[in-house]
Amino acid sequence: MNNKRGQRGFTLIEIMVVVVIIGVLGALVVPQFMNRPDQAKVTAARSDLQALATALEMYRLDNFAYPTTQQGLQALVKRPSDPPLPRNWSAQGYLRSLPRDPWGNVYQYLNPGQRATVPYDLYSLGADGVPGGEALAADIGNWDE
Numbered sequence: 001m002n003n004k005r006g007q008r009g010f011t012l013i014e015i016m017v018v019v020v021i022i023g024v025l026g027a028l029v030v031p032q033f034m035n036r037p038d039q040a041k042v043t044a045a046r047s048d049l050q051a052l053a054t055a056l057e058m059y060r061l062d063n064f065a066y067p068t069t070q071q072g073l074q075a076l077v078k079r080p081s082d083p084p085l086p087r088n089w090s091a092q093g094y095l096r097s098l099p100r101d102p103w104g105n106v107y108q109y110l111n112p113g114q115r116a117t118v119p120y121d122l123y124s125l126g127a128d129g130v131p132g133g134e135a136l137a138a139d140i141g142n143w144d145e
Helices: 012-033 037-063
Strands: 108-110 121-124
Touching: 012 037, 037 121
Parallel strands: none
Antiparallel strands: 108 121
16 A cells, blocks of 8 residues: 555645636737736736735635635734634635736725625725726736625
């Protein structure tokens, strides 16, 4: 019989992160050749938002609630110390690190949300880095899905 003690597989999170990274790279590289770098950044932001939403859902499944606005997305990387404390926080965390949007800004998180159909708002402030805006400067959020 084979010794299975030394074997180790990939977790679902690791596989999903690789798929998202490949998608983000494809979204950034392919349009560069097509002279559409601005659209590539919007697509990359949407891919990041989907990966963050997946991590938030895994957090909710383990802890029976989404992180609060005060705990923020950092709760996906480091165990929150602010109440309510998560009961079953994964020792590996839900993300290795928090991504920044394609314009170098942090992603925004509000719970409870005001615009999305899920209980939280997750969004990028777009190219201009301020709320609101139009075209490339428009906010990109989970309410756009």
